[in-house]
Amino acid sequence: xxxSDKVRKIYQEQIKGIQDAGIFKQxxxxxxxxxxxxxxxxxxxxxxxxxxxxxxxxxxxxxxxxEVVKAAHEGLESRGYGMSSxxxxxxxxxxxxxxxxxxxxxxxxxxxxxxxxxxxANAGVFEAILTDEDVMISDRLVHASIIxxxxxxxxxxxxxxxSNMDHLEKKLILHADKRLKVVITDGVFSMxxxxxxxxxxxxxxxxxDAMLFxxxxxxxxxxxxxxxxxxxxxxxxxxIDIITTTFGKALGGASGGCVSGRKxxxxxxxxxxxxxxxxxTIAPVVVSGVLKVLDILSQSTERRDKLEANTxxxxxxxxxxxxxxxxxxxxxxxxxxxxxxxxxxxxxxxxDEGIYAIGFFFPVVPNGKARIRTxxxxxxxxxxxxxxxxxxIKVGKKYDILGKTKQEIIEMxxx
Amino acid sequence: MEEMKDVVLEYVIEEYLEDEDEELTYDTPLIxxxxxxxxxxxxxxxxxxxxxxxxxxxEKASPEAFDSxxxxxxxxxxxxx
Numbered sequence: 001x002x003x004s005d006k007v008r009k010i011y012q013e014q015i016k017g018i019q020d021a022g023i024f025k026q027x028x029x030x031x032x033x034x035x036x037x038x039x040x041x042x043x044x045x046x047x048x049x050x051x052x053x054x055x056x057x058x059x060x061x062x063x064x065x066x067e068v069v070k071a072a073h074e075g076l077e078s079r080g081y082g083m084s085s086x087x088x089x090x091x092x093x094x095x096x097x098x099x100x101x102x103x104x105x106x107x108x109x110x111x112x113x114x115x116x117x118x119x120x121a122n123a124g125v126f127e128a129i130l131t132d133e134d135v136m137i138s139d140r141l142v143h144a145s146i147i148x149x150x151x152x153x154x155x156x157x158x159x160x161x162x163s164n165m166d167h168l169e170k171k172l173i174l175h176a177d178k179r180l181k182v183v184i185t186d187g188v189f190s191m192x193x194x195x196x197x198x199x200x201x202x203x204x205x206x207x208x209d210a211m212l213f214x215x216x217x218x219x220x221x222x223x224x225x226x227x228x229x230x231x232x233x234x235x236x237x238x239x240i241d242i243i244t245t246t247f248g249k250a251l252g253g254a255s256g257g258c259v260s261g262r263k264x265x266x267x268x269x270x271x272x273x274x275x276x277x278x279x280x281t282i283a284p285v286v287v288s289g290v291l292k293v294l295d296i297l298s299q300s301t302e303r304r305d306k307l308e309a310n311t312x313x314x315x316x317x318x319x320x321x322x323x324x325x326x327x328x329x330x331x332x333x334x335x336x337x338x339x340x341x342x343x344x345x346x347x348x349x350x351x352d353e354g355i356y357a358i359g360f361f362f363p364v365v366p367n368g369k370a371r372i373r374t375x376x377x378x379x380x381x382x383x384x385x386x387x388x389x390x391x392x393i394k395v396g397k398k399y400d401i402l403g404k405t406k407q408e409i410i411e412m413x414x415x
Numbered sequence: 416m417e418e419m420k421d422v423v424l425e426y427v428i429e430e431y432l433e434d435e436d437e438e439l440t441y442d443t444p445l446i447x448x449x450x451x452x453x454x455x456x457x458x459x460x461x462x463x464x465x466x467x468x469x470x471x472x473x474e475k476a477s478p479e480a481f482d483s484x485x486x487x488x489x490x491x492x493x494x495x496x
Binding site for chain 1: 433452454455457458461462465
């Protein structure tokens with residue numbers, strides 16, 4: 001047996017190191033469906049508590065929508081539970097193909113390929129379309145899954161300062177000699193909730209003959225007038241070469257992702273992307289659910305409109321109460337606390353008040369930029385937001401941070 | 416001719432520092448100090464190669480060799496004729 005006491009001790013020490021550093025992650029068990037109102041067991045073993053969920057990616061409130069659940073049931077009945085095969089052997093059903101066509105239409109691209117997750121899409125896409133003659137130029141705050149994909153690719157990699165277009169242009173000039181250039185960004189950045197300047201990026205990419213890659217996981221379904229994503233919001237619909245996105249957030253929240261874009265790039269993924277080639281694709285039950293989600297969103301913008309109104313209401317309430325917010329207009333609304341311990345204490349007190357919102361601190365966000373990241377949903381009603389706001393104000397008063405500036409909070413609690 | 420170490424220092428400050436208040440000296444650890452991530456080293460390498468008309472082999476461009484302005488200058492001098 002290779003798992004000796006010596007081996008076990010090495011891991012035990014590593015786990016202790018994570019605990020000692022205060023970055024040990026613990027799951028909280030939810031005993032209900034995902035929604036604005038949830039029942040949580042936390043800490044494990046304690047009795048269930050009814051709380052308002054302010055930290056789900058359930059932007060459109062579709063995770064437990066009756067029509068989506070019904071469609072998933074029907075899919076389960078008609079197409080079964082699993083595929084027991086990768087796509088190119090015998091793991092592709094008509095509905096996989098139908099979903100790819102519907103996503104293509106929804107995102108305004110040329111073609112789409114499904115992946116088991118957007119993490120997989122990002123991990124597989126760069127290696128499939130680039131070689132060591134090429135360069136990837138990424139925003140310094142792109143999502144971890146993109147970083148992993150970049151690491152797996154032999155092309156040269158460089159970065160530009162977050163959303164800094166002058167710096168990006170310098171990099172495009174510096175790497176002008178490369179065969180292919182890909183500029184890489186998130187559409188909406190998950191921690192700060194800010195939006196990429198896609199209009200300026202498209203112009204730069206045109207000027208310097210580079211392709212543009214956008215991960216729109218925190219945008220698809222609700223950003224833009226009809227919810228198509230940041231490209232719609234920025235007026236560059238149809239001009240993005242590669243979009244990756246997830247079905248695990250606004251679009252039903254179950255799982256799965258895709259690469260959508262120029263047809264040759266999608267075809268290269270179909271031929272070469274390893275997470276596509278060596279893993280089963282999205283289960284039929286989920287595909288059926290996502291098809292229904294896209295139907296709902298194509299018929300009406302009601303849900304994204306409600307989300308927009310809720311976001312505005314929430315942001316206004318927090319601002320008037322005197323919190324320091326990260327500026328932006330997306331449903332990701334970070335309440336800045338700067339100090340890591342304060343973010344943890346604040347989150348715990350909110351939970352006691354029946355509000356479930358998590359504190360984020362280094363290394364998930366930069367040192368000294370700890371915050372409570374709130375995420376608004378179309379599933380929230382005004383009474384949810386009012387109750388949450390009341391709790392935020394109560395806890396904010398306890399720590400005496402209302403009306404205080406960034407500098408004042410830092411002076412009180414340190415970085 | 417501009418002193419090489421000032422050229423490198425200025426480039427590193429402009430390229431990597433986000434906060435204008437941060438201080439950087441010739442010996443500040445860049446990679447082990449978390450100022451430059453190993454990904455971003457590539458632009459520094461390309462800048463040096465273009466500026467001094469040299470070619471630094473990948474095996475020489477290690478995180479250790481790029482860990483401070485002084486170390487970078489030492490490395491570049493190996494290749495400048």
